[in-house]
Amino acid sequence: MADESLSEEDVEQEELSQQRKSHKDVAADMGSNGPEEDQSVPESINKPFQRKPRKKTSSVWNYMETFKANGVEGSRCKLCSQQFTKSESSSTSSMKRHLDKCLKAHGATLQPQLQFHKGLGNDVQFSAFKYDHAIIREKVSHYIMINELPFVHVESFMWNEIMKTATPLYQKITRGTLKGDCRTTYEIEKKKLVELFKSAQRINITTDMWTSTCQKLGYMVVTAHWIDENWKLNSRVINFCNIPPPHFGYVISDAVNKCLVDWKIQDKIGTVTVDNAKANDVAIKILKESFSIRNPSLPVEGKLFHVRCVSIGVLETMLLCSIVDIYGLCYIDY
Structure with a gap:
């Protein structure tokens, strides 16, 4: 039992220190019986009730890296090394505004990706790759209708894994969006066929x-x-x-x-x-x-x-x- 002369906060601190010590002992035993592993205490033990940080899904993190110096957390541009202090709301608006200018200024130094496509005859043409989500949505709508697949197909785990493997820039498409895209594709193809009927x-x-x-x-x-x-x-x-x-x-x-x-x-x-x-x-x-x-x-x-x-x-x-x-x-x- 804990000493009654101690306050409640002291008791909690003592129990927490004992808990950390037990985890260190377990990690040491594992390290002695097998290969060396990271023996640091998990962050969830230090802050068991703190909300887990959200995953970084914004495209700005393709050009930004996080840092921590002198107790200050922030992010740094990989192109110009400009630093941004972490805000309480974790907003990325300031970084997006910076990248709009920074990417244009460093566009000549960035190595573009190339895409190849068949030209006239046996000629092969290539150009700089640019991800266009609108074209992806159009092609996916054709794929779904031609193969008579359900709209929920684009929300499956393996579909998104395949598309992410093809290009990390791929953005997920919901079945509601796909339903509207299929209707739009039908109207576009119908207009083409109406024009073809005129001839x-x-x-x-x-x-x-x-x-x-x-x-x-x-x-x-x-x-x-x-x-x-x-x-x-x-x-x-x-x-x-x-x-x-x-x-x-x-x-x-x-x-x-x-x-x-x-x-x-x-x-x-x-x-x-x-x-x-x-x-x-x-x-x-x-x-x-x-x-x-x-x-x-x-x-x-x-x-x-x-x-x-x-x-x-x-x-x-x-x-x-x-x-x-x-x-x-x-x-x-x-």
């Missing part, structure tokens, strides 16, 4: 519907096919949407028409390929009447507007319609 003289459509066995919901996909100026067949999925029941002909025709108007290709439709369902017959009849009023110059007077889904020559039929419409080489009467 096509005739566009042919294939569409189909099915019901999900798990969700019990009906879905429809619409694909556009056209031949470009280089005589290459192009295909793009322009719509994938839920169609609520009942799946009558006028419901299908309305969904297809809205899709074509949204992509601004309603006046360029040559053929529509569907399966042999009665509802599709009604839908195509409604679409044909609507397109004939708006666009009287349907290929072969609209006789090939309705193409039934069979195993022979769907693409050949669309190609033939495009040739007839563009060059007027022949007239086919079916």
Whole structure:
């Protein structure tokens, strides 16, 4: 038991000193039985209830180093050795303002990183590397959508480890940010495709519907096919949407028409390929009447507007319609 004549503070100091001594004894025993290790007392023992310091995440620490001299803590610029006293709030604003000027003044002395990229032909071009987080976000959104990955993928531990290994300048992306980036990427790519459709003289459509066995919901996909100026067949999925029941002909025709108007290709439709369902017959009849009023110059007077889904020559039929419409080489009467 501690001496009662001692005050409470003295008792606490005595217990703390005994605790430090015991830790030193344990460290000495470990050092005698094995290789030499650091026998200093952990800082958590000296200050057991002090809040742990936060990790340094600011980019200024790439160019700053900490120091402690004459009981004063601070940071020092690695480029010009200017010192900054540590503030109570641990703010880095003053260091950021300094680095904005210091980096420009020492830019010529810093060795830039180089990046290589393929040029025209077999030429290889290189330029100074510059991390652009906006480009990273754009490429990640493409990666997620092409591989059909969940948004939370970018928050996984290994993803961030890989990106940090590729470049230490990588900044984390949250799933909320990624969701907005994917929407932005879709709108950008949609505008590009709309501009590409303007150069096509005739566009042919294939569409189909099915019901999900798990969700019990009906879905429809619409694909556009056209031949470009280089005589290459192009295909793009322009719509994938839920169609609520009942799946009558006028419901299908309305969904297809809205899709074509949204992509601004309603006046360029040559053929529509569907399966042999009665509802599709009604839908195509409604679409044909609507397109004939708006666009009287349907290929072969609209006789090939309705193409039934069979195993022979769907693409050949669309190609033939495009040739007839563009060059007027022949007239086919079916």
